[in-house]
Every structure is written in structure tokens, then in C-alpha cells.
Amino acid sequence: MKKLLNTADSMVEDALKGMAAAHPTLRIRDRVVYRADGPRQGKVGLVSGGGSGHEPLHAGFVGYGMLDAACPGEIFTSPVPDQIIEATRAVDGGAGVLHIVKNYTGDVLNFEMAAELAEDVEVASALVDDDVAVQDSLYTAGRRGTGATLFVEKIAGALAEEGVPLADVADVARAVDERSRSFGIALTSCTTPHAGKPTFALPETDVELGIGIHGEPGRARVPMAPARELAATAMDAVHGDLPLQGDLLVMVNGMGGTPLMELYVVFAEVAAYVKGKGARVSRSLVGNYVTSLDMQGFSVTVCRLDDTLTRLWDAPVDTPGLRW
Template identity: 65%
Template sequence: MRMLINVPETVVADALRGMASAYPDLTVDVEHRVIVRRDAPVAGQVALVSGGGSGHEPLHGGFVGPGMLSAACPGEVFTSPVPDQMARAAAAVDSGAGVLFVVKNYTGDVLNFDMAAELAEDEGIQVAKVLVNDDVAVTDSLFTAGRRGTGATLFVEKIAGAAAAEGQPLERVESIGRQVNDGARSFGVALSACTTPAKGSPTFDLPDGELELGIGIHGEPGRERRPMMTSGEIADFAVHAILEDMPPRGPVLVLVNGMGATPLLELFGFNAEVQRVLRERGVAVARTLVGNYVTSLDMAGASVTLCQVDEELLRLWDAPVKTPALRWGM
């Protein structure tokens, strides 16, 4: 076990204390596990609340701030947060304009956000939900009925967050979030498994010299296992899988996302191959983001997310944002 931790039981609380020290613009409630932008609630703005299991950092806590999430609720590692957390977050950030829950499609998260919505509505808070289910690799995985929510979460949170920051009403912010998810697809590969603090050993067995195609962000099984492929071959496989599911209609946002342990040097090289495949397929690229954004602890590997954008979505993507992990224009 090669972990920089105290004991597995305090990993999430320790991380929250460390976030609190690093980001004075966030209010971190370590006891109740809620991360809130310090200036919330913001009058006249819809608030966005997301959350999910820990181990995917910077998702979601690193996306809290003006122009993106109003609050995030981290669960234990790879475990959904509980409804009380989400309801508490909603109460902390609701300005009266309502709250949008951004929910990755995992069974636990879906159930818990549903219960949280009831709790919040009981308190008079108007709640809407966007379900993120962008992973084309598999349906009905270990953790999910239907498709898993992965990299598109970043696009939903950024673009719907920008609409909220402009003062658009809840119904419109929700429909923008849905539009983003509907036009987004992801595909991931693992070059190694990940190790959770509680388990202390790899979540699955992946022999050296093999890779798993179509992996999820918790080490769920993928589509198939193959002998190691080159960066170019992986890019071909991943982008073709996405485009087969979603024939390109217009320009796309590209996210080349590291799973945690793959060096940025390799991610940039992989991005070059992803861009090559997109060029060959005649897909216009509007913007590209490369880095570790939706991770899986210490897993080596990467995912590709493509998100169709029209002029309005692109304008909202480019709008100012100020969070620990995404920051521009302000």
C-alpha cells in the first residue's frame, strides 16, 4: 500500500480539512461533509449542487465556485453521499431561485439525490435534477442501471453553472444541463487498477502488458481486455466508439482526462492522437481541455469525452469561472 494517508477511516475528513486550508473562497463543513462557495446563497441565481463518492478529485469539490457549482457533497471513497448532506447543501445555497442537482448515474447516487430532493422540497426549496449518463462503453455495470456518468459531468456543471450565473431560471438551467448531457459521450481505458484506502489492494487484477477498454471510474469492468496498445490505437478505439454512438453533427468540446496516475506528458501525447482521429473523421473541435479532472484514485489510464456544442453552449463554456480546478475569465 503506497498511500499518503493517516488511516483509511479519516481519508475524506483529512482531505476536507486540507481543502479548507487551501481555498479561502470555499466554506468547508468537515463534520457534515459539505463544500459551499463562501458567498452563497447568491441572490437571484439558481444554485447547482452535485456530489458523489470521493476518489474522483478534483470532481466535485474542486468545481465549487462562481460560474460552476454552488456546493458539493463528498461521500466516502467510491460511495454515494447521503441525502442529509445534499439537503443540507441545498438549504445552504438556495437563494429562493431553486436548486439544480447534478447527479452521476450510479444507483446509490440516484436514490440518495431523489430522497434529498424530497427533503429539500419539504423545506420549500424548488429542486430540479440532471442525470449524467455519458459513458458509451457499457450499460448496466456493477454500479449502474443504464450508462455510467463520467467525464460529461464536468461539461454539465460548467455550462449549466454559467447559465445559472447569468440569472437564467431553474427550468432553463435544467434544460441546458440536459442538452449538454444528451450531446456528450465518453469512453475510458485503464492501464492499471486503482487501490482504495479501505481495501488496500488493487480493485481488480490487470496484468502488466494488458489494458482494459471501456473502464468506469471505480474500476468497474470494461468492454474487453487486450494486450497493450499504442496511444494512437487507443485514441482510434475510444473516439470511434463515441462517434459510433453519436454521429458528429457540429463542433465539439474535447476533454482528454487522466484517471490519476498517468503523467501529463502522456496525456498531452494522447490528446495529439485524439485530435488526429477527430480530424480524420471530419469533426470540428471548438475547445480542448487536457488534465486530471474526473479521476479514479491512482488508476493509470485516460478517458475521452466529446460534447456537441451550439453557439449558446460554447458561449456558456467560455463564460468566466472561478473554482479550484477550472478558472478563467475572472
């Protein structure tokens, strides 16, 4: 294993130092990444978090129009309740706080515990469980939360900036999750710095269909195929669960080690697939956004837009990972 790190133990801390040095709009304290200009009185605060290794998710999405704070855990490990409590209290501007939680057992438990213990703050929670690949998985009861997390954070973040009440921000977050589906395909395993070797063995000839963002097993292992077939496999899974129709927000996401050029090749196939179903790619995103360390591969996430969601997606955002 070759990774750019000092020690496996210090990697999360060292990366956060780099984020702090690179982004004056962030303030990092006690393992929580905050907007330097927060909290804003009367605005609902948005807190998310989860294991590290999925960058830019979540800390890269802290800023105007998205998250108020992110709680990074150790690599592929849930943040502890203390972090979440601290973040929840710090971002409360009197209008309450929304927790955006990917559906992994540890995350769910720790965010729940934090919500209970931060009893002085009104907290609502939105669960993200968009991955259609498998029903239960290594760290998950139900579906895993993956790419749609970015959609939920962006759209709920935009609504929160408009000064609406907590219940409305929570509603839109849940609506985005309900309208979104994802499916991922791995060409290679990720390698965690502590293990120092690939999490799973994948022959040079095969890909893993329905991979999780921690290397959790998917639906099947099949021979490597052209991008057109892989894209169709992913889109068939999405379309089979939530038929593609109308205006769609579509993300082709790299797993961390995937060059942008390959993602554009996949996106061309995904766009053609969508058109073939009579639906429309109305908004899109192509890049490495919800990653799994150095894994090669991609996931596709689709959200059925309506006018409100489109407006909120288009609203200005200013974070290290997403800006317009």
C-alpha cells in the same frame, strides 16, 4: 499499497481540511463544500456530489460559474441524503436548486430522497450518463456518468450566473448530457485505501477497454497498444454512438495516476482522429479532472457544441479545479 494518508478512515475528512486550508473561496461545513460567497439571491443554486476519489470532481468545481455546493461521500460511496438536504437548503437563493447527479444507483436514490425531503426548496435534477462503454454496470442501471459531469457543471453553472430560471438551467444541463459521450481505458487498477490492494487484476501486458471510474469492468481486455491505437479505440466507441460532426468540446482526462505528458500524447491522436472525421476540436481540456484514485489510463469525452454552449463554456469560472 503506499498512499499519502493518515488513516483510511480519516482520508476524506483530512483531504477536505486540506481543501479548506488551500482555498479561502470555499467554506466546508458538515461534509459539504460551499462557495464562501453564497448563496446569491435570485440565482439558481447548483449542487452536485458523489463518492470521493474522483478529485478535483466535485468539490474542486465549487465556485463562481460552476457549483454552489458539493457533497462528497466516503471513497466511491454516495453522499448521504442529510448532506444533500443540508446543501440544497443552504444554496437556495429563492430561485430553486439544480441537482447534478451521476448515474449510479446510490447517487440517484440519495439525491431523489433529498429532493423530496427538502420540500421547502424547488429542486430540479439532471442526470449524467455519458459513458458509452456498457449499458448496465456494477453500480449502475443504464449508462454510467463520467467525464461529461464536468461539462454539465461548467455550462449549467455559467447559465445560472446569468440569472435565468431553474427550468432553463436544468434544460441546458440535460442538453449537454445528451450531446456528450465518453469512453475510458485503464492501464492499471485503482487501489482503495480500505482494501489496500488493487480493485481488479490487470496483467502488465493488458489494458481494460471501457473502464468505469470505480474500476467497474468495461467491454474487453486487450493487449497494450500504442497511444494512437488506444485513442482510436476510444474514439471509435464515441463516434459509433454519436457521430462526430461540427464544433466539438473534447476532454482527454487522466484517471488520477496518469502524467500530463502522456495525456498530451493521447490528445494529439484524438485531435487527428476528429479532423479525420471532418469535425473540429473547437474547445479542449487536457488533464486529470474526473479521476479514479491512483488509476493509470485516460478517458475521452466529446460534446457537440452549438453557439450557446460555446459561449457558456467560455464564460468566466473561478474554482480550484477550473479557472479562466
